[in-house]
Structure formats: structure tokens, C-alpha cells
Amino acid sequence: MTPLLLVKDCGIQFGGLRALNHFSMSLAVGELAGIIGPNGAGKTTFFNLLTGVYQPTEGELILCNDEEHHLAGLKSYQINRIGVARTFQNIRLFSDLTVEDNVLIGFHHRLKTSLAGTILKTAYSRSESKDIVRAGEELLHIFGLDSVRGELAKNLSYGDQRRLEIVRALATKPRLLLLDEPAAGMNATEKKHLIELIQWVHQHFGLAILLIEHDMSVVMNLCPRIIVLDYGEIIADGTPDEIRKNPKVIEAYLGTMVDS
């Protein structure tokens, strides 16, 4: 079975700093994995590499859905069109646009109408519009955001904003979803709901998910596989139990591991 994502000996250097070093891992289709590690370990850098925000200085990143795609050298928007979507550590919603608009923009790259067609309001553009708006409504409904669809994104509660960001990412129909610290700033109840949400998304949409998190209870309860980073390298990769007992991991965290 070809893996969905294959990272081969990847590295990225910023001046004198090696942010990622000899980074190799693979992710199967539909697999859910967590990425943990101390601050500065390179977790978000890895996401930025995967989504074209940074370019690797060496190594390869390969995404295989219908065909093999080499991600190095591609721009962010191209990588999204191939099937990788993400959320951000500091929420990046379109704050002055409505909830509905935020989601509809997620459908954007699936639009086949041309700009000329839009201006001329062709029959095709109108019918495609209707379809997409309907699809957007369904998505909002599934995630319980339809009651606030007319609200400006910046007026939503923090938890709803995080949820909206995930919904927008899902609208792009990804094969791989990258979630960057989705539980940051949430209380215990919100975190519980988040775990349920991610599990549901994982099952319902059948996509592969990579999740960066600092909150051990979230990661341990959610992810059947955990990858541990430290100083830009993978120091462990296995089940929650294996990770919990791994001396290198314990050393890297120096006792911040919490039994969940």
C-alpha cells in the first residue's frame, strides 16, 4: 500500500539554524497521527514545509493521491489544490467576512466557472453557484455553525472560530488535514468536544490527519500514533504507550509528561 505522505530525509536550514534535520516519516491513507515535542522542536516548521510556506533545503516530500506529487518547489495554493489543507497556530480566519463566506471561500478552487463567466452571469455560473452554496450550507449544518452563518468571523467565540477554521479547511476537500495546536487556549470541556470533533471528522471524511499539540491528554486520547520531535529531529514514533515509556521522550520533556 503506497503511503499517502512520504517524507524522505528532509532538512531545512535558516542561516545557521537547522530547523529540521534528516526528517523521514510516512503516513498511510486515512491515518491519524499526533506530533509533539518541546517548543522550538520544529513542529510548525514541518507543517510550513508541507504546505509550501517554506522550501526544504534538502530531501523530498511526496504526496500520493491519484498521482505522485513532489511538494518541494510548489507554492502553498498549489499544494492545497493537490489535497493538503491546514489550520494555523494563531487562527487565520477571514475576520471581516461572514462565517458562511469563510466556508464558501474554501470551495473556491473547485469552481470551474471562469471570471468572464461570472461577470456575464452565464447559466453555468449560476447553477454552479447554487450547488456550491448548498454544499456550504450542508457543511455548516453538520458542524453546527449554521445558526451563526451570517455573523462576522471575528465575532465568534474562540472555540467556534477554531471550529470554523477546520470547516474551511475541510471545504477544500483535502486528503491530508494538518491541525496546528487546535486545542490551544481551550478549557477542559471544549477540549473534550474538540477530540470528539476530530474523531468524527476522521471517520466521516476518511482523511489522514496530522495533529500538532502540546496538550498531552488530547494527544494521548486521540491519536493511535504519536511522533515526537526534538531539535528538528524525530526522536520517537509509535503508539501512546510506547511513547509514554520512551526514555528519550521523557528526557526531552523532563517530566512534563502527564498520565491522562
Place this chain on the structure above:
Amino acid sequence: MILINPYILQIINLIGINAIMAVSLNLITGHTGQFSLGHAGFMALGAYASAAFTVYLHEPIHQLFPSLAPVYWDSFFFMTSLAFGGLVAAFAGVLVGVPTLRLRGDYLAIATLGLGEIIRVVVLNLDFVGGARGFTDIPEYSNFFWIYGLLIVVVICMARMVYSLKGKAFLAVREDEVAAQSVGIHTTQYKIIAFVVGSFWAGVGGGLFAHLNTYLHTNSFGFLKSVEFVVMVVLGGMGSITGALSAAALLTILPELLRIASEWRMIFYALLLIVMMIVWPQGLFGKRELKWRFKKLK
């Protein structure tokens, strides 16, 4: 034909042209968030190109189509002339846009300012369009119907572009480019499209102006003119078409109403800019529109 006081008619026509300029700049700056301080440069290109087309190609083209009845011919010819002005401006928009649109906000502003001035200086040195003495004797083809007819076309075009599903990409670019890229939007492409379409209509506006004023001089197309258009967009609310229209009307009428000498007008504009940004940055309409108009057009 109702006889309107020609002075008032002139004001009304100027409002129409300024409205086209404001709405076109609004696409670039208001909807797509790209700060352009060189809009008058594109207007100048359109004005001069269109005027040159009319003045120099009148005879040759007339030879090609001798059988067309004069009334059709004039309309057809003027429309082609305006389209030519628009296309020249749009072409410049591509040349300017492609290299500069990867610059960050304030750098882009400075670059567009510089390019607007360069355009002005270049045109000033072209003798066949009058050079330092100005371009005179341009036939007076513009009138109320042309101006407002085209204004309606522009507004419909803009509304359909920006308020469609596809057009939300422009707004996304304005709100957060990184996020827009992350959902598959080719942000540079949309910036360029906004720039080119905005420049095209600025060029058409320029052509209309040339054939209304019948005289052109590069002094009317400098940085200060670009600032006037920016004031219109900001006052109306960056991102609101209704706002741009209202502000264009307001800022064309106001100096006439108050009979302010031109230096007072600039002090007034300056204070307006400063106070607005601090106290009332969202302008008249913010990012909203008058709902009923745009429901019809959507």
C-alpha cells in the same frame, strides 16, 4: 431635449467620471486590499491613448468604413477609442502589477506612486500628444449618456465580480493572504486581475474625461489626483461600491458648493484624511453596500 444649465451638467458629468475612477480604484484597494497611489497614471494613459486614437486615427478608419451612417459611425468610433484607452491602461497595469504585486503594503504604495509619476513624466515628453503644451482640440464625444451608461456597466461588472462566489477570492486576498493561499487561491493572480481590471476602467474613465474636457495636460494627472481618488475610496468605505459612488459625488460637488479656492480644498482634503483615519476609518459605508441594489445585481 430638456435644457439643463450647462454648468450643472458639467458637474454631473464630472461626478460620473470620478465615480468610474473611484469604483475602479475600489476594486484594487478596497476589495483586494492592494494600496495603489498611481491610479491617476492609468487614467492619464487612457486619456492620452484614447485622445490620440480619436485625433490621429479618425481619417484612416473613416476611409475603411465609408459606408456606415454617421450616427452609427460616431458611436462605434468613440467606443473603440475608449476601449483602446482602457486596453493601453490595462496593459500598463500588467506591466506594473506583475513585478510590484509581490511587494508588501507600504512598499507597493510607494512603487505605484513612483510608477504613476514616471508615466506622467514620460507622457509629458511625448510631443505627438502635446508634450508640455498639452493636447488640444480633442473632439467632444463624451456626454451624459456615454458617461453614465458606462458607469452602470462598470458598477455591474464590479458587483458581479466581487460579490460572486469566485470573486470572494479578492476579499480573501485582502483579509489574509496566507490563509487565502492555504485554501488554494492563487493570490498573485487575483491581485493582478484586480489591478488590470481596475486599470482598464481607469483608462476608460480617462478617455471619457479627455473627450469631455477636450484638452489634456499632464498636470491634472499627478500624485495629487491619485490622492483625490484614494480619498474618495477611503471616505466611501474601502470595499463598498455604494460608498465609492457616494464619496465621488460628494467630493466632486463639495468644492463647487463651497466655492473653495483650490489651496483650501487641499488643506480640507488633508485634514479629512487625517481625521477620518483616526476617528472614522471605515468611512461612510464601511464594507457594506446598499442591500437592495446589490441583491438585484448578484
Place this chain on the structure above:
Amino acid sequence: MSEFLQQTINGLAWGSIYALIALGYTMVYGVLRLINFAHGDIYMIGAMVGYYVGRLLIQGFHGAGVLILVGVLAVSMLTCALLGFIIERTAYKPLRNAPRINALITAIGISLFLEYAGQFVFGADPKFFPSLIEDGVLLNLNGVIINKIQFIIFLISIALMIGLRFIVMKTRLGKAMRAVSFSHTASQLVGIPLDQIISFTFMMGSALAGAAGVLVGLSNPKVEPLMGIMPGLKAFVAAVLGGIGNIPGALVGGLLMGLSETYVVGYLSSTYRDALAFVLLIFILLIKPAGLFGKSVSEKV
């Protein structure tokens, strides 16, 4: 060869002026990430104030001379510093967290206000800066002439720049400025009074522009309210050339700007003088927006 050296001297004289103005742009950009469009007009105010004070002092003391010059410089610099303070506090401070476009538009507004109010207050017609120092040849090296006034320009510019360097590098204030230009949040966390430091930076930059205005008045006596537009733009290009936010860069950029302009006028044609700045600007922005000494700052994702 002596022609070239002469042009070089002239170019360096103008370059010093541009450098003084460019320093203001770069310092303000460093602490506020704002292009202070109105900076060129502060230079103009410096020249205008210098005109009035110069005339007053000459009448009052019945004569000219170095002391009068120092007096004029002091008053101009203080006035401009005060003006800079007022502008920063009333117009820029409220917009510190607003989108950058807003601050840029405000800056344009202030620039226009200074220009047109200046025309109203001072009158649009040009005035002639009083002759504070008798000009004359100071040095003549094989046909290469350095005038007294040029020498004074060099002297004062160098003195001011050394003073600035001292403040920035060797005092706590300077360190605070550098911290603020690095990060607002971090500097506040270590107890730096952000507002005060920003104001002070503004005041220093404005004072330098004021000094430049007086120095220009000495060498090119025609002063009028719109005189700040072109030099302001050229100094801005110089700051960008050197790397905006970078102080030594502003110095180098200013000198390069002055030199290239003088060479272009001397060897090509004076009609291209002003266009040079625009062309250089576009060139830099397209090739290396960070300038000679600047580092490109990318957004954190």
C-alpha cells in the same frame, strides 16, 4: 579628473543633506514600521523657520556669522523636534495598531497639510534664505574647489551623525531605541517606556531633517513651502537603498543618492535629475527591496 573630483565634492555635499533626511525616515521606520510621508515637509519647516529666525537674528545682532548660524540651527532643530512630537502623538499614536494602510494615508494627509497650510501661512512665493555665512573658496586643490559653505555642510552633518551614532550605540536611550525597533512587545516586557522612546526617536529624526533644511538654505537660498517634496522623496529612496530601518544604510544611501544625482546632471542631462530617484526606487524595490544593508523580514506563519 579634476572635473570628476569636483562633481564628487558637490555630490557629497548634497549626499550629506540627503543622508540627514534619510536618517529620519529610517529611524521612524525602524521603530514604527511606518513610512513617514510627512518627513520631507518637516525638512521644509526647518528651512522656513531658519529663514525667519535667521532674518531676526541678523537684524537683532547687526551681522552674520557662525554664532548666528548655530542659533538658527538650534531653533530650527528644536522646532522640528517639537513638530515631530506633536505629529506623532496626535496622528500616528492612535493608529499604532490599525492596518498599515490607515497610517500611510494619515501620513499622506499630514504631508499635504504641512504643504498647503505652509503655502497659506508662509505664502506660496519663494523666499530667500538670509546669508548667514559669507561664502567663498575654502580650499582649492588643483582646480577642485571646496566652498566654505560646503565645508560647513560637511562639518555639521558629520557632527550630527557622530552625535546620533553615539546616542544610538553608547547610551541606554539608544539601546532602548534599538530594542523597540526589534520588537514592541519584548521591549515593553523589559520595562522600556514604549511611547516615550517612539516619541524621542521621532523628535531626533525630525531635528535632523530640520538641520538639513537650514543647511540647504545656506547653499540653495530659495525656500518655499513645496520644497520638501522632491528632496523628501529622494531621501526616502536613499533610505530604501541603504536598507530601511538601518542607520548606517541611510548614511550610505544618502551619499550614493547625492553622488549619482550629481553625476547624472553633470554627465548626462539635468532633465533626468528628478526621474533618477523614481527609476532607482523601482529598481531597488524590484531587485532587492531590503536594500544594501537591510534584511528582508518575512511574516511568521
